[in-house]
Amino acid sequence: MTKYNNTTYAILGILTTGCKSGYTIKQLMDRSLNHFWKISYGQIYPTLKLLVENELATVKTTSQDGKPDRKEYELTDKGAETLKSWLNQPIEQIPVERNEVLLKLFFGRYQSEEQTYLQLEDYKQKLEERLQTYTAIEQSIRTHHDNDPDARYWLFTLDYGKRTTLAAIDWCQATMEAI
Amino acid sequence: MTKYNNTTYAILGILTTGCKSGYTIKQLMDRSLNHFWKISYGQIYPTLKLLVENELATVKTTSQDGKPDRKEYELTDKGAETLKSWLNQPIEQIPVERNEVLLKLFFGRYQSEEQTYLQLEDYKQKLEERLQTYTAIEQSIRTHHDNDPDARYWLFTLDYGKRTTLAAIDWCQATMEAI
């Protein structure tokens, strides 16, 4: 079985949700996966091309009146199999999440305590904004996708974002008090 | 002021801690920054070269008996200034941390509930191992670097790792119960 990168599997997965074109894939990404997976058009279009080349999907161009032509992609059986087999594999290792604030804090001795404090305050504020975004998305899913069988899983991923962000906010507070 | 990437600033910062060669930089990284910043030799050596080219550091080659020659790098005033000015700038935005487990969970509908459960169990276990590593590093810092003025800041970054990892573990538990 050929191995693809996770971005390819992400696109493969999105094709199961009814999104069919590069444009709508990007939209769904930005709305629903943005907190743990983010990609640009520069990756989406070449990947869709690759899917067709490797027979994981098929394309057809559809004309729409008043709007540009769009290419609609559909998973093949091989594509669906590839997705499922990836889903069932456990992850190899948790990746290291690079954190610029921690990197700066690590060298905190070369900074004034006021500056460190301001840095943490700024970070905390950004985290709080993020938390609010998560809550907003959650509300939106609960009202617009209440009967969608995917919604359950989407809410699980949001819950993760909320919990870890909250933990980070608490850490900011505690660290600011310790300085 | 020229802008560099964060990896360059990380190396600049490590040069203030007494690590002088590419080899020892890598060692310190692996031991102390590994939970939020990780780089390979393939990045360290070219970056050190760049630092010298841009007059942020100077090199001299020292011979050691019984061991290979080593290059020792030292920050210039310009290098120290560059580091400090970066430290004082607030981060632009919190990066999206890609999470393969969440990506798989997002498409959980195409997987059996047992498989999803196993996936979460596996992730939880990996997180618990990570938490133990953090605790071990913390102990090591408390015993070996008790009077080091940097130690305080190192412990702050570890505390972040512990809190967010713990939150992720709780999420795993809650999600496993919900499935």
Add this chain to the structure above:
DNA sequence: TCTTTCATGTAAATAGTTACATGATTCA
């Protein structure tokens, strides 16, 4: 008229890992 939305795509640049090459010493 200007901005937004729709829609697809490529080229260049940046970032980063992995694999390789080299070679001495120490320790089991």
Add this chain to the structure above:
DNA sequence: TGAATCATGTAACTATTTACATGAAAGA
């Protein structure tokens, strides 16, 4: 004898973003 540690470095590959190019329609 073989592995580990010390030590530096490059080439190839992979992943990804950013900037650009194109162009029509809708709405303010």
